[in-house]
Amino acid sequence: xxxxxxxxxxxxxxxxxxxxxxxxxxxxxxxxxxxxxxxxxxxxxxxxxxxxxxxxxxxxxxxxxxxxxxxxxxxxxxxxxxxxxxxxxxxxxxxxxxxxxxxxxxxxxxxxxxxxxxxxxxxxxxxxxxxxxxxxxxxxxxxxxxxxxxxxxxxxxxxxxxxxxxxxxxxxxxx
Numbered sequence: 001x002x003x004x005x006x007x008x009x010x011x012x013x014x015x016x017x018x019x020x021x022x023x024x025x026x027x028x029x030x031x032x033x034x035x036x037x038x039x040x041x042x043x044x045x046x047x048x049x050x051x052x053x054x055x056x057x058x059x060x061x062x063x064x065x066x067x068x069x070x071x072x073x074x075x076x077x078x079x080x081x082x083x084x085x086x087x088x089x090x091x092x093x094x095x096x097x098x099x100x101x102x103x104x105x106x107x108x109x110x111x112x113x114x115x116x117x118x119x120x121x122x123x124x125x126x127x128x129x130x131x132x133x134x135x136x137x138x139x140x141x142x143x144x145x146x147x148x149x150x151x152x153x154x155x156x157x158x159x160x161x162x163x164x165x166x167x168x169x170x171x172x173x174x175x
Contacts, residue, residue: 076125088170134158
């Protein structure tokens with residue numbers, strides 16, 4: 001008998017990553033116009049896809065673009081996307097924003113065990129969502145991502161409203 005445990009990050013296959021990226025790109029796609037055969041003559045070969053039709057379609061599809069920022073945001077969301085069977089428990093009676101800020105200053109917070117929080121130079125990614133890193137408060141978010149908790153008394157800057165939102169969503173909890 002053999003028991004295998006796998007702990008840690010599962011590296012996606014290139015194909016899996018590509019499909020997920022194109023799927024996300026498709027969700028954000030907004031191509032304009034409609035294919036048209038205006039001015040074309042009837043053909044003697046109605047079953048043939050000719051070069052003109054292929055060229056018109058290729059031109060329409062050439063409008064699909066992405067850059068490094070789009071790829072970076074996709075990766076952050078992809079890597080933090082919760083598995084379909086995971087759900088977050090919102091606090092049954094959430095504290096007010098003011099009471100939460102006071103309790104957080106006294107006790108600190110920690111990421112819920114199901115939460116995934118990552119960041120890059122511009123954004124934070126939590127559970128499949130993208131949030132722009134606030135200039136004043138990014139350090140607290142990075143600490144939470146790296147250590148999975150923020151100690152009592154940590155300066156939050158402009159990340160305080162975000163922490164409250166995450167608390168209400170069940171992404172973080174008071175220590």
